[in-house]
Amino acid sequence: MQSYISPARFRVSVYNGKKQNCREKNQFQNPDFEYFQPVSILKTDSVTKSLKLFEEQGFFRLEGFIPSPLLRKLQDYFDELATGCDKYHQMAVNRVNGVDYITNIDNPCARENPVCLELLGLPAMLELAESICGPDFFPIQDFAVIKMLGDTLPVLWHLDMLHQRRGKCFTIGIYLDDADSGDGCLKLVPGSHLKNEDICTLKEYPCMEAPVKAGDVLVHDMMVAHASDPMTKNEKRRVIYFEFLSAAHVAAENLYTGELVNRRCWLVETAAAYYRQLHPEAESYIFKRPAAIPEVQGLTVEQTIAVIYDSPVRAHPSSYCFDMHKPGEKFQ
Ligand SMILES: [Fe+2]
DSSP states (O other): OEEEEOGGGTTOSEEOOOOOSOOOOOSSSOOSSOOOOOGGGGGSHHHHHHHHHHHHTSEEEETTOSOHHHHHHHHHHHHHHTTTOOTTOOEEEEEETTEEEEEEEEOGGGSSSTHHHHHHTOHHHHHHHHHHHOTTEEEEEEEEEEEETTOOOOEEEEESOOOOOSSOOEEEEEESSOBOTTTTOEEEOTTGGGSOOOHHHHTTSOOEEEOBOTTOEEEEETTSOEEEOOOSSSSEEEEEEEEEEEHHHHHHHTOSOHHHHHHHHHHHHHHHHHHHHHOTTSOOOOOSSOOOOGGGTTOOHHHHHHHHTSSOOOOOOEEEEOOOSOTTOOOO
């Protein structure tokens, strides 16, 4: 049975509205330390090879992509989120034997703490998106998926977004924790993005595990079949996801409205500007398709983000396989 549902909401069972012992602090402030990630990292041979892998296999991993200080900030923030310390409370939890496990966090770039906006504005991140999608790229969705030891909910086999392949789009998973082989790391079917078959058929092809370390990123075509199992050893696996596509792709397939594309392009512009504000000495990324949205002229970063996220994104649904049998076999 194939079904279509939002990836960011699939593992939702109940919403967590708790708030406990939150520290008061000014979140939009200068960082305690400086760190720079040269854009030139993406000109290396390894990335050239990775982009070829993306075409043929549909996915690749970049090791140590996130600078260590930023990784620590992200880890600290997600530790804080686990205590319910966020005024937006848009977290989903799964209850197992009376214990609540956080499973999903919506819109991490729109949170009280803007560290995920800084992550999006990382020059290497934006250059990577431009390398794959073209200069008119933008993230249609941002969300986080969290696995905790004891949470028994798997991520079933799915495709992130079905489309006609008139443009390139991808999902990037930014890992805040190690995801080891045989312990909840992503499994993918190489080449499945080119097969034009339904997800329940694709999941029967040989798959590969993609173990990663904290700070690595895993990039995959949005039509590569993938899944992951619950963890049995590590305590947690927290992954921030951005889904990138291009304005030209959206126009060619009439996927989203021009107004939504403009808003999400402005998110790129805002993230790049915020990163420049935090790291004025760093090499910066200049977005080549700034969008005009008059409502944000003259607003602060925080106010701009509030406008961008004022209307929910109704992203195209993912295609999941709920079959527990192989194609051709009959249910008993
Ligand atoms: Fe996915």
